[in-house]
Amino acid sequence: MAMMTSPLGIEISPATTSLANQRFIEASGIGTTIRPDFVSVTWSAGGKDNPGKPYDLIQQLERNQLQVLPHLTGLYKTPTAITQELHELTRLGVKRVLALRGDVNHHQRPTGYFPHATNLIRYIKQHSQLKIAAAAYPERHPESDSWGTELFYLRAKVQAGATELFTQFCFDVPTIFRWLDRIHIADIRVPVVVGVLPLTSQTRIQQAEIMLGHPLPMELKNRLAVAQTESELRAIGIQVALEQIYSLQRVGVGVQIYTFNDVQLLQTIWKTIK
Template sequence: MNPTLDQMHEARTALDSPLFEGLRGDIDVSFEFFPPKTEKMAQTLWESVDTLAPLGPRFVSVTYGAGGSTRERTHEQVVRIQQEAGIPAAAHLTCVAATKEEVNEVARHYWDEGIRHIVALRGDPPDGGGHYTPHPGGYANAVELIAGLKEVAPFEISVAAYPEVHPDSPDAQADLDNLKRKFDAGATRAITQFFFDPQCFFEFRDKAAKAGIEGEIVPGIMPVMSFAAVQRMAGLCGTAIPHWMEGLFDGLDERPAARQLVSATIAAELCRRLYAGGVRQFHFYTLNRAELSYAICHMLGMRAKEQAA
């Protein structure tokens, strides 16, 4: 197979500069957290927020559990981050286990609290498995949810995208058509599911452009905290794991510091190759741990705003 122009440009740019030399930090980043279940987890979350805030993220988002199981905790953390940390915060909101009016009421409450950004998702079944079935009287899918949210208030809306195809989609074209409908309904940007092959993202970005999608498509980056956990998540969302990755984490289960170094190296190299291919926006799935994401941003040339000043 002949290399594409994107591949050749990425390879040339990556090889011409040693490691991360010369990267100017001219990127925009955002970070994703999940709502804590315990006081100790809440402390870890806020330590992460404090660590990442000086990088000046354009927003941070807080996830929403399957079936709306973390609705109150999501709301609490989103509002607190925006009000106390001074970072634009986005709340995840799904269609699952709620009527349209119940979802709209949550959205109105966010707007009244000063939240202007929603991550609008179809959502997963409450049991975490099985076939998705729309709630009676609820929004059937993300496209309907986006249109409904736009009627509630002029929210900025981020949506999900799947470079390796959503597990429920019949094929790649149907998945791309659905993404186009999300943008047509009012989405501002799409954030991708995590992936490990930069060419997968480049090809998806090109196909989206050919499909008439003009909105921003931001790569979602998942630093690997646990290889076993990433295997489980990848299996659920259809992400391919490179054959070489398991060997790099082999033997590190009881060596967390070494595992973090390996994880940061893999994710930073993925970001470097994306950067070499023209990407300037990144979204990090932090798993409420800041150091890996901070290290990767640092290697991409970002510095704390007060330090840069």
């Protein structure tokens, strides 16, 4: 079956120094041998700002004429801070952002201005010309009590100004397809990019289960359990990710690969799919 054209991008994170960003870009080949349709750049994790503010990394990627998609979180930000960030991103040449509520940090008090992603999306729409992407969850957001609630808030994001959806990773492709049917029936008609997370180690498996809030599918766990060494586990995890990418591309769904700034992982996957 011929694959339909769909965007293929990667997610990376800023380092703490400009030199470290430069070395990562050069070592990985991003912008030269590896030219994704977009590069998603994380901003914070666990409710804390990354000490390596993304501006330098974004600037280096823009110089390589790549489409950069910075993450922008609102839960602990003021309107003034968001406005400053929007101005800086626009100055750097950014055309679109991924608007997120942000992870909850129990040691920090939300400002109250952007309690939900919808509030942030609406503010960005009113105060910039940037295109806006929003997050989506094929297995429902952990805080959603029903699909009715999930689809209500997802539709609200689109109505507020989001023009594309980026999903949390999900290891069950049929579940992703059922979710695509759900949003279609709910008349949510915007492009979708699905996150793919390669399970390259036991640590990554544990992280994935914590982020998902439930164990991996039993079929996948059994497949990974065959590995006798970390290198075998890594190889199986990459193969699973490749199979998922192919399945999504066949139906024209966009893909974002979580790289964790793993140069070897990125090069291995890119060499295979390109």
